[in-house]
Amino acid sequence: MGLFDFVKGIGKKNTAPAEPQAAPTTPAEPSAQEIANKLLGHIKALGLPVEGLSVTYNSVSDLATVKGQVNSQADREKIILAVGNVDHVAKVDDQMTVATPEPESKFYTVKSGDNLSKISKEFYGDANQYNKIFEANRPLLKNADDIFPGQVLRIPA
Numbered sequence: 001m002g003l004f005d006f007v008k009g010i011g012k013k014n015t016a017p018a019e020p021q022a023a024p025t026t027p028a029e030p031s032a033q034e035i036a037n038k039l040l041g042h043i044k045a046l047g048l049p050v051e052g053l054s055v056t057y058n059s060v061s062d063l064a065t066v067k068g069q070v071n072s073q074a075d076r077e078k079i080i081l082a083v084g085n086v087d088h089v090a091k092v093d094d095q096m097t098v099a100t101p102e103p104e105s106k107f108y109t110v111k112s113g114d115n116l117s118k119i120s121k122e123f124y125g126d127a128n129q130y131n132k133i134f135e136a137n138r139p140l141l142k143n144a145d146d147i148f149p150g151q152v153l154r155i156p157a
Contacts, residue, residue, distance in 0.1 A: 004092045004107070006084035007150040032059040035088050039064055042086060046139045048079050050096070055083065062090035073102035074136070077154050081107075081140055085151050105136065106155040110147050123155050132156060 030038070036057040043053060053068040064083045070076045076096050084092045108119060116130035124132070134144045136156045141147065 002094060004080055004084055004094065004152075006090055006092065006152060007109070029059075030088070032057045035059070036064070039083050039086065039089070043079055043082055046078075046082055048082065048139070049075055050079060057088075059088075062088060063093055064089045064091070065093040065095060067095045069097050069099065071099045073098055073100075073104060074154070074156075077105055077107075078137070078140060081137070081152055081154060085140070103157065105157065108153050108155050110149050110151045110153060112149045114147065114149070116144050116147065119153070119155070 036055050039057065040053065040055045043050065043055070048070075050068040050070050053066075055067075056065045057063070058065075066079060066083055068079075070079065076094070076098050079096065080092050080094050083089060106123070108123070110119075116133050117127040120130040120133055121127040130144060133153060133155060134141060136154045147153065
């Protein structure tokens with residue numbers, strides 16, 4: 001898939017437990033390794049299925065690189081969004097492979113005043129199809145009202 005851009009600093013604060021690291025440090029800004037560990041913990045906490053998962057983070061370019069093997073295109077896209085919609089991340093370099101390739105979903109960046117019904121009306125011509133978007137973004141969304149400006153969502157065909 002390649003490189004995806006996100007809006008740095010507006011994503012949800014990553015509160016997932018970090019993967020254990022050898023030497024804990026407490027600088028004012030988290031280190032690149034700490035951010036990578038938190039991103040890895042975030043993906044695992046969501047229960048997204050991926051084998052051989054690794055996440056690296058470059059604090060100079062705010063780039064997170066994700067590697068691993070997933071079974072479906074939907075899982076791949078959810079992992080990209082899980083990483084990209086977190087504070088500190090401006091770009092995601094997707095280096096994952098998919099066991100069964102499928103067509104890619106569209107991605108949509110939420111604007112102020114948006115809700116899933118409004119987005120559904122724009123893409124499907126029917127505001128009542130909002131649940132299709134909600135289900136396509138689970139477990140990233142806990143409820144249909146849990147969206148914020150700058151967040152990127154999957155829009156299935």
